[in-house]
Amino acid sequence: MFMKLAAPCLFLLAAMAGPAVAADPLPDAIAAPGESVVLSVHAEGAQVYECKTAADGKLAWxxxxxxxTLLSEGKTVGRHYAGPNWELADGSAVVGKAIGNAPGATAADIPWLKLEVASRRGSGTLTPVTTVQRINTHGGKLEGSCDKAGDFKSAPYSADYVFLKKS
Known part of the structure; x- marks a missing residue:
């Protein structure tokens, strides 16, 4: 009886423990040598796509x-949205610009990214951040054709975001 109850509890505790640690070393394209971690959070959400006319004249996502939602130790600590923006409950926020990428673990996973901070607002935990890494991605890619320009579709994803500062 104890083992039947213990296994789900241990699984739940492991899931709430926080973001997974990235494989060492990270791919060169997203590594940030000489920078130290300010904060690491887990994100759960969706990548949103729009049906548009592509360069070849065909509709594509x-x-x-x-x-x-940005999570730390199972609690909501902020949000991630267009820009790309990361905003914490303490009022600090950064906007990033992609400067490097590496493939996700599978074809269905969005790439890992390295972003430099292009601007910041507020003051708090993210104030000193100079680099953001998106790692351990799962899902988020949308495949298939679209039929009507202007339609929207989302693909669920999760990732870990690591906020770094120059040491």
């Missing part, structure tokens, strides 16, 4: 924006 184009990435529009992320919509995600």
């Amino acid at each position: 184009a990435f529009r924006e992320p919509v995600a």
Whole structure:
């Protein structure tokens, strides 16, 4: 009886423990040597796509924006949205610009990213951040054709975001 109850409890505790640690070393394209971790959070949300006319004249899904909740130790600490923006409950926020990427673990996973902070607002935990890494992605890619320009569709995803500062 005890083992039947213990296994689900241990699984739940492991899930709430926080973000997984990235594989060492990270791919060169997203590594940030000489920078130290300010905060690491887990994100759960969706990648939103819009049906648009592609360069070849055919309709195709184009990435529009992320919509995600940022979690630490199982508690909501902020949000991630178009920009890309990361905003914490303490009022600090950063906007990133992608400067490197590496493939996700599977074809269904969005890429891992390295973003430099292009702007910041408020003051708090994210104030000193200079680099953001998106790692341990799961899902988020949208495949298939779209039929009507202007339609929207989302693909669930999760990832870990690591906020770094220059040491």
